[in-house]
Amino acid sequence: MCxxxxxxxxxxxxKALAVIKAENIKFVYxxxxxxxxxxxxxxxFEIEEGEFVGLIGHTGxxxxxxxxxxxxxxxxxxxxxxxxxKDIWDKPKKIRNVRFxxxxxxxxxxxxxxxxxVYKDIAFGPKNMGLDEEEIDxxxxxxxxxTGLRKELLDSxxxxxxxxxxxxxxxxxxxAMDPDVLILDEPTAGLDPLGREALLAQIVDxxxxxxxxxxxxxxxxxxxxKIADRILVxxxxxxxxxxTTEKVFSRGAELEKIGLRVPQITKIMMLLxxxxxxxxxxxxxxxxxxxxxxxxxxxx
Amino acid sequence: xxxxxxxGQYMPGKSLIHHMDARAKIVLLIAYIVxxxxxxxxxSLLIMTLFTLLVILMTKISFMKYLKSLKVILVIILFxxxxxxxxxxxxxxxxxxxxxxxxxxxxxxxxxxVRISILMMVSSALTYTTSPTDLTDAIERLLKPxxxxxxxxxxxxxxxTIALRFIPVLLEETDKIMNAQKAxxxxxxxxxxxxxxxxLIPVLIPLFVSxxxxxxxxxxxxxxxxxNGGENRTRMKVLHFSYRDLIALIGCVLVFAAVIxxxxxxxxxx
Numbered sequence: 001m002c003x004x005x006x007x008x009x010x011x012x013x014x015k016a017l018a019v020i021k022a023e024n025i026k027f028v029y030x031x032x033x034x035x036x037x038x039x040x041x042x043x044x045f046e047i048e049e050g051e052f053v054g055l056i057g058h059t060g061x062x063x064x065x066x067x068x069x070x071x072x073x074x075x076x077x078x079x080x081x082x083x084x085x086k087d088i089w090d091k092p093k094k095i096r097n098v099r100f101x102x103x104x105x106x107x108x109x110x111x112x113x114x115x116x117x118v119y120k121d122i123a124f125g126p127k128n129m130g131l132d133e134e135e136i137d138x139x140x141x142x143x144x145x146x147t148g149l150r151k152e153l154l155d156s157x158x159x160x161x162x163x164x165x166x167x168x169x170x171x172x173x174x175x176a177m178d179p180d181v182l183i184l185d186e187p188t189a190g191l192d193p194l195g196r197e198a199l200l201a202q203i204v205d206x207x208x209x210x211x212x213x214x215x216x217x218x219x220x221x222x223x224x225x226k227i228a229d230r231i232l233v234x235x236x237x238x239x240x241x242x243x244t245t246e247k248v249f250s251r252g253a254e255l256e257k258i259g260l261r262v263p264q265i266t267k268i269m270m271l272l273x274x275x276x277x278x279x280x281x282x283x284x285x286x287x288x289x290x291x292x293x294x295x296x297x298x299x300x
Numbered sequence: 301x302x303x304x305x306x307x308g309q310y311m312p313g314k315s316l317i318h319h320m321d322a323r324a325k326i327v328l329l330i331a332y333i334v335x336x337x338x339x340x341x342x343x344s345l346l347i348m349t350l351f352t353l354l355v356i357l358m359t360k361i362s363f364m365k366y367l368k369s370l371k372v373i374l375v376i377i378l379f380x381x382x383x384x385x386x387x388x389x390x391x392x393x394x395x396x397x398x399x400x401x402x403x404x405x406x407x408x409x410x411x412x413x414v415r416i417s418i419l420m421m422v423s424s425a426l427t428y429t430t431s432p433t434d435l436t437d438a439i440e441r442l443l444k445p446x447x448x449x450x451x452x453x454x455x456x457x458x459x460x461t462i463a464l465r466f467i468p469v470l471l472e473e474t475d476k477i478m479n480a481q482k483a484x485x486x487x488x489x490x491x492x493x494x495x496x497x498x499x500l501i502p503v504l505i506p507l508f509v510s511x512x513x514x515x516x517x518x519x520x521x522x523x524x525x526x527x528n529g530g531e532n533r534t535r536m537k538v539l540h541f542s543y544r545d546l547i548a549l550i551g552c553v554l555v556f557a558a559v560i561x562x563x564x565x566x567x568x569x570x
Binding site for chain 2: 112124128159
């Protein structure tokens with residue numbers, strides 16, 4: 001039934017096809033034991049091709065569980081996940097192909113490095129895809145370039161790198177598979193402010209050049225506000241909101257209710273407005289806020 | 301997958317067995333194991349089996365958990381059982397080439413299977429009802445006499461505690477690393493045995509690296525708190541020998557006495 005629905009859709013307009021679609025997914029941990037816990041309940045959403053989506057939620061809201069369902073690392077207890085209109089669990093034997101198309105960078109990915117050289121480690125994914133040497137070489141080098149990894153580091157051992165370089169190498173290992181969808185689970189956690197900025201800028205650049213879909217899990221509202229097109233808000237295993245960045249952050253009170261907050265600058269704008277200053281509370285970045293205040297002042 | 305292992309897993313509870321002194325439990329378990337092997341006939345074995353079931357019942361932990369502990373050593377049970385089947389003397393019931401099935405063999409096989417099974421279950425009763433800290437604490441106290449032989453008992457106990465403490469941490473870590481490598485297309489669920497062992501390398505190397513990192517961190521943390529071994533160390537929870545342990549002791553002694561009596565009264569089959 002679902003398949004025929006997508007066929008019709010495909011013929012009509014290709015662009016409208018959601019690259020990832022979750023349909024009423026539910027996920028239960030340790031079902032049948034005393035530790036049974038529903039991590040996700042009735043979550044549905046669609047992510048369109050080329051979108052940059054931010055995923056936010058309080059600790060334990062089901063973010064990490066959700067992203068692991070999207071690339072087939074776990075199977076939803078109920079509901080379906082579609083990739084390019086196809087149920088990813090249609091052929092369980094072919095689930096690896098889904099993992100190549102939906103690249104996943106875990107939290108603290110540097111702990112997964114294992115090869116003798118950085119080059120070999122980045123090549124692990126492409127090698128598993130069965131690509132030839134020439135193609136692998138091309139991909140490793142371009143992935144290293146995207147993540148800002150210096151060329152001379154490729155031949156050193158991954159265990160000799162600094163923390164930030166390890167992180168870049170690990171992310172390059174996923175980017176080298178050239179996935180249609182890239183999921184990053186808090187890629188900047190534990191990095192220094194400069195490292196964060198640089199890494200985020202590189203992810204944005206990569207997204208612009210490759211025009212692929214990116215799903216970014218983050219605890220930093222400032223980062224999300226700066227780069228995401230749309231935001232998916234999770235709370236207690238359910239979808240709480242899924243809307244454009246401006247609209248999500250304009251509902252500050254609701255976000256605070258579930259233990260989240262809005263970017264600092266948005267908060268300032270909201271407080272100013274409460275005091276009767278005529279500014280737009282939807283200012284998300286420092287620049288926008290600055291302009292708002294400037295406009296307001298020149299208006300006087 | 302890795303979470304299914306129940307061997308030596310503590311299950312908190314409030315039963316009589318849970319509240320027993322861990323030292324008493326260990327000593328009684330050792331005596332119990334000796335008596336399992338002292339059984340000479342079916343009556344003695346039956347007494348031990350029934351008492352084992354009683355102990356299991358008293359722990360108030362579901363019987364399924366105990367069966368699960370048997371599953372781990374199922375291969376060993378079957379292997380020794382079948383081997384014993386053909387290594388007996390007595391009346392020959394069936395013969396093929398050099399394989400002889402005898403009445404003695406059948407008795408041997410039943411004995412071995414029941415012995416290993418109750419041994420495993422009663423040992424599980426100890427590990428299920430005793431927290432790892434209590435267990436190592438008790439071992440440390442019991443091994444104390446060895447300090448006169450210059451064996452650093454406290455260090456051994458500390459190492460055991462740390463090892464037990466880190467099992468769940470490492471299991472979780474393994475899960476995480478496995479997922480990360482699977483996300484890069486590592487194939488761990490298919491292929492022959494050599495391919496599978498090779499597929500584990502991307503998991504084992506990061507696991508080793510992080511184990512050493514953790515060991516380093518832990519050593520540093522202990523150093524920071526001026527940890528310096530066992531001398532003059534007091535405990536937060538002191539083990540007490542109480543009336544429960546006395547009851548258990550009397551119960552076990554009665555059972556052991558019954559086994560000795562039945563060994564003498566009835567003909568030995570082993």
